[in-house]
Amino acid sequence: MHFTAEQRLDDGVLEREFTLGEIPGILWTPGPAPAPLILLGHPGGLRRMYPRLVARARHGVAAGFAAATIELPGSGDRPRSAAAEEARADLHRALAAGQPVDDEIVNRLVLPLVDQAVPEWRTALDALLALPEIRGPIGYAGGVIAIGVRLAVVEPRIAAALLFAGSYVPRAMFEEARQVTIPLQVLLQWDDEGNDRQLALDLFDAFGSREKTLHANMGGHTGVPEFEGDAGNRFFARHLR
Amino acid sequence: MHFTAEQRLDDGVLEREFTLGEIPGILWTPGPAPAPLILLGHPGGLRRMYPRLVARARHGVAAGFAAATIELPGSGDRPRSAAAEEARADLHRALAAGQPVDDEIVNRLVLPLVDQAVPEWRTALDALLALPEIRGPIGYAGGVIAIGVRLAVVEPRIAAALLFAGSYVPRAMFEEARQVTIPLQVLLQWDDEGNDRQLALDLFDAFGSREKTLHANMGGHTGVPEFEGDAGNRFFARHLR
Secondary structure, eight states, X not given: OEXXXXXXXXXXXXXXXXXXXXXXXXXXXXXXXXXXXXXXXXXXXXXXXXXXXXXXXXXXXXXTOEEEEEOOTTSXXXXXXXXXXXXXXXXXXXXXXXXXXXXXXXXXXXXXXXXXXXXXXXXXXXXXXXXXXXXXXXXXXXXXXXXXXXXXXXXTTEEEEEEEBTBOOOGGGHHHHHHOOSOEEEEEETTOTTSOHHHHHHHHHHOXXXXXXXXXXXXXXXXXXXXXXXXXXXXHHHHHO | OEEEEEEEOTTSOEEEEEEETTEEEEEEXXXXXXXXXXXXXXXXXXXXXXXXXXXXXXXXXXXXXXXXEEOOTTSTTSOOOHHHHHHHHHHHHHHHTTOOXXXXXXXXXXXXXXXHHHHHHHHHHHHHHTSTTEEEEEEEEESOHHHHHHHHHHOTTEEEEEEEBTBOOOGGGHHHHHHOOSOEEEEEETTOTTSOHHHHHHHHHHOXXXXXXXXXXXXXXXXXOTHHHHHHHHHHHHHHO
């Protein structure tokens, strides 16, 4: 892990860009004392996502958490995968034609992404937990819900997850969802046009966790109400302290 | 409104029993300064419900709210209605036989209750708002969701409602649900055996409010997690202050 840039934001948050081999990432910390870490999931494209990520990070840091994220495989400046680009093109073709999105396309799009991204997030976790400003247990917050599901199953350092329903979830991953046992808070935008509401409800039903809470709100994909930021902090405060 | 008994609870909350004509009720207040009021809805039977009601009231009072409730028509020591008793017997017969509960039974059980209870809650509101310790706007929190829906539509002093999904809702009330425009937080116990989950989701979908949030949690009818008490206080703090 190699820090490449550092700035102090106006609210005192220390923001550091880093690379982990070829993978760029960003770390936000409240101070030198060890803070529990929240990994910020996102759909890929750190630069494009930066305004929303830094807002979420600041909100978490204000409550005493550190926050970190890394670029997804095939996004931002990272090399594209021909297979993923093809699956993405097929997805957009289906959406443009108003056709239902085939399970087979979702599988081609999401499963290889999860297979590649999850080991990268775990490697990032190793490097981040070696820093004196970071301590476990760890939370995962955000989208590509399939990445959050896989992490929750395979990574024992993840103690709680706040998952954004809304990305495509391969039906094959419902079996993994049943294996999740950590506390979950699931955010669902009720009117999200790019989202299959029933699939999100079915996925919530499938999770094996004894403590799972669904928060459904009005508005589209990016319209999550501000008060959910506070609700997320309180969820992590219950489980990461 | 006539106060009949008064006691100071160990956490300093002032609890006063009152009667409003023939209707018994309970008021809990944090102190002499005017506090926004939360009406506590319940399925009837103040004495039986008291332990849960006082716990909810104390939680609200600790956050600076006053809380009050009244007995429902036909419950506790109030005179029974023959028609309501018959509808209740038909309901229990259907449940015991494992049959689906007919819309017609639900209509006979719930619609007259709503028609009678809502004017009583409004009369209670008049009396409570005349006290110097109480100020508007008002919140409604609790079950018999159909009473909450009707109050939200007809009573302009109700500014926000926290509704417990779980009681029977006549399909005829979906039209009223569409007329609700105040902020709502709806609690749904996902595994509640006595509850029709799909009906609760359909009702949530029907509400006309621009701000509506669904909180679904695991566990049965009385298993609402403790943290929902805090979430409820924060919801009312956003809308009643």
